[in-house]
Amino acid sequence: xxxxxxxxxxxxxxxxxxxxxxxxxxIKRLGINGEGVGYFKKQVVFVKGALPGEEVVAEVTNxxxxxxxxxxxxxxxxxxxxxxxxxxxxxxxxxxQLQHLQxxxxxxxxxxxxxxSLERHTKLNVEKLDIRPTIGMDDPWHYRNxxxxxxxxxxxxxxxxxxxxxxxxxxNISECLVQHRSTTExxxxxxxxxQDFNVSVYNxxxxxxxxxxxxxxxxxxxxxxxxxxxxxxxxxxxKQMIVEEIHKRLPQVKSILQNINGQKTSLIFGEExxxxxxxxxxxxxxxxxxxELSARAFFQLNPxxxxxxxxxxxxxxxxxxxxxxVDAYCxxxxxxxxxxxxxxxxxxxxxxxxxIEDAKKNAKKHGYTxxxxxxxxxxxxxxxxxxxxxxxxxxxxxPPRTGCxxxxxxxxxxxxxxxxxxxxxxxxxxxxxxxxxxxxxKVEYLQPVDMFPHTAHVECVSQxxxxxxx
Numbered sequence: 307x308x309x310x311x312x313x314x315x316x317x318x319x320x321x322x323x324x325x326x327x328x329x330x331x332x333i334k335r336l337g338i339n340g341e342g343v344g345y346f347k348k349q350v351v352f353v354k355g356a357l358p359g360e361e362v363v364a365e366v367t368n369x370x371x372x373x374x375x376x377x378x379x380x381x382x383x384x385x386x387x388x389x390x391x392x393x394x395x396x397x398x399x400x401x402x403q404l405q406h407l408q409x410x411x412x413x414x415x416x417x418x419x420x421x422x423s424l425e426r427h428t429k430l431n432v433e434k435l436d437i438r439p440t441i442g443m444d445d446p447w448h449y450r451n452x453x454x455x456x457x458x459x460x461x462x463x464x465x466x467x468x469x470x471x472x473x474x475x476x477x478n479i480s481e482c483l484v485q486h487r488s489t490t491e492x493x494x495x496x497x498x499x500x501q502d503f504n505v506s507v508y509n510x511x512x513x514x515x516x517x518x519x520x521x522x523x524x525x526x527x528x529x530x531x532x533x534x535x536x537x538x539x540x541x542x543x544x545k546q547m548i549v550e551e552i553h554k555r556l557p558q559v560k561s562i563l564q565n566i567n568g569q570k571t572s573l574i575f576g577e578e579x580x581x582x583x584x585x586x587x588x589x590x591x592x593x594x595x596x597x598e599l600s601a602r603a604f605f606q607l608n609p610x611x612x613x614x615x616x617x618x619x620x621x622x623x624x625x626x627x628x629x630x631x632v633d634a635y636c637x638x639x640x641x642x643x644x645x646x647x648x649x650x651x652x653x654x655x656x657x658x659x660x661x662i663e664d665a666k667k668n669a670k671k672h673g674y675t676x677x678x679x680x681x682x683x684x685x686x687x688x689x690x691x692x693x694x695x696x697x698x699x700x701x702x703x704x705p706p707r708t709g710c711x712x713x714x715x716x717x718x719x720x721x722x723x724x725x726x727x728x729x730x731x732x733x734x735x736x737x738x739x740x741x742x743x744x745x746x747x748k749v750e751y752l753q754p755v756d757m758f759p760h761t762a763h764v765e766c767v768s769q770x771x772x773x774x775x776x
Contacts, residue, residue, distance in 0.1 A: 323349065323366050323374045330382065331364040333357060336415045338423065338734060340403030340762030341375075351376050357385040357407055358415070387411040393483050400471030402484060402760040409759065413440040416764035417754050423733035424752075428741040436751035441614055446759030449608045451590075452523040453489045454574050455479060457500070457507045464501045466493055466520050474510065484760060489522040492531055492556055496520050499551045503544045508537075516542060518567060519574055523599065526609040527591035532561040534601045536575065538568050549583045561585045563601045575602055587664070592616070595643045596671065603664050604637040608757045615729070615755045615765060616644040619702060622727045622753075622769040625649050629699040632723070634684040634714065639665030641702055641729070642677060651676045653698075655687050685713040688721055700725040709735025715742050722746065726770040731757070736766055746776045 323346065333342035333356045342356025344364070350373045353364050361383040364376035391397075391405035404412050417440045424432045443449065455466035458476040467479035482490055500507070500517060508515035519536035533552060535542070542548070542564060549562055562583040567576030579601050587598040590605065592613055599605050606612040619641055623631070625648035633642035636654030638661050646652050646669070654677070656662055662681045669677040680687055688698075701723045703710060709732060718726060726747055730736035740749060747770040757765040 323351075323369050325366055325369060327366045328363055328379055331356075331362055331376070333360045333362065335418060335422070336404075336762070338419055338762065346374070349374065353378060355406065356381075357388055359383075359385045360388075395477060395479070398470055398477050399468060399479065401468055401482075403762045405483075405760045409442065409446055412759065413442045413756055416440045416756060416762075419762070419764055420733045420736075420752060420754050420766055423737040424740070427734060427737035428744070430740070430744065430749065435749060438751060438753045440754040440756050440764065441611075441618070442756045443608075443611060443759055446756075447483050448486055449610060449759065450482075450485045450489070451526055451605075451609055452521065452607055453482070453485050453493055454519055454521045455493055456519055457497070457517050458509075459507055464497055464505075464507055466497045484758075486524050486526070488524045488529070488531060488558070492522045492524075492533060492559060493520050495555050496522070496533060496535075496552060499548060499555065502551070503548060505542075505544065505548070513538075513570060521565075521574070521601070523588065523605075525588050525590040525599070528589040529558060530560040530585075530588040531556070531558050532563070532588045532599070532601065533559055534563045534565050534579075536565045536567055538566075540564075540566050540578075540580070545582070553583065559584065561588050561601075565601060592640070593644075595640075595668075597638055597640065597643075597668050598664055598671070599638065600660050600664055602658065603661050604658070605640065606757070611755060611757045611765075612640070615757065615767065616641060618753050618755060618767040619727055619729060620645060620648070622767055623648075623700050623702065623725065625700070630696060632684070632688065632698040632701045634701060634703045635705045636665055636679065637661050637704070639668050639677070639679060641704060642679075643668060643672060643674070645702070646672075646674045646677055649676065651678070653678045653680070653687075653691070653696075655680050655682055655684050657681065657683060683711070683714070685711065685717045688717045692721055697721065698723045700727065702727045702729070704729040705735075707732040707735065710739050712742070715739060719743070719746050722772055722776055724772050726772075728766075728768040728770065730766045730768065731763065733764060733766060736768065740768065740770070743770055746773055747771065748773050 331344040333344045337343045341352040353376045362378050363380040365379045366376045368375040387408045457466050465478035467477045506516040508518040521534040523532045564580045566578045590597045628650045631649045631652045633654035636656045642652040642654045662679050665679040750769040753767045755765045
């Protein structure tokens, strides 16, 4: 889901732009969605594909109340950091936004995106904050361990891929430079199997058909692969034949499941998952920690960078072996397991029961007896634990893009752990939540991490310390 483009505080709205209007524009920086940002008579203009330092002729495509969107009609002065994007469908797909920018420059601009968000959404003196250089990848390609490709038809041919940016046109993706090669190979083969068996595919407009999505996940360390067919109904004709053919053509697939989602929704998964063949889970290893991953369990999409990210969480937590730690929004317990050896006790919670079951299994498998996982919201469990006499010293949080629930943040302010470590995938909601926490917490530092090279996304680990006197 894209973050809404807000105008900077200084923007004036007394200039009228019209669709189709063209004008020269100097690009000042990158916006939060990877677009070039310039100003036309003090009004902000977002230009897709433009880079900082470039001078372009922009053509207005959309006019909003506080900003306008435009496309490049001509580049008058080109950035020295502009490169030809290696992906042949880069312009159509929209999954990546920065392939046309040298990788080292991507890292610099991602740090700047964090700074922009703090300037826009907080009252902090951003210039005095310790905002560290973005941690990048040695090899920023083929890093994604999971693909979720929508299924459709192009004439009589079954295709699978992503919807084009701002459209409902399905772009067939048979090769992807940011996906692990195994996920691409498996998805292409499953797509062909569905074609061979003439399986009905879901039509979004009519709401008819069966197979909606092919989800493929690979364990980077184990090589094990999981395939989930998301269907609009439980009945899948030729189900057993499809399963047998997947095993025959793809012996590396260890887990085959079906998930049923009959709703008209943009959500990929429904509530019911059926085990079809092989294992219920696949294995993955990060550092010295092993994980079991079920179909719906959340797990970081870039295992290589996840090790770097969690090492930064460990640094920010600065555990001595005695602390009581809460791992909020814990998923399958990845962060808690990363910290368990240095903690006195770890308690985690998540609203997805499957994730909690996986977290419990993962903790038991590693022999940890100082870990406890419960289903539910942190704002329910934290006050209960404090009332029972268990007060956390450190709270780690890794929320979805929408950020933390305000009730949760208020609960943290009430509980007052000495240290609050915030892992964020959305600088805008991070900044808003930091502003809320600044009543009682000081931002010690922020460490951006590039989890998704060639996209505008940036992850950030923030260390907040309880102010003296609280």
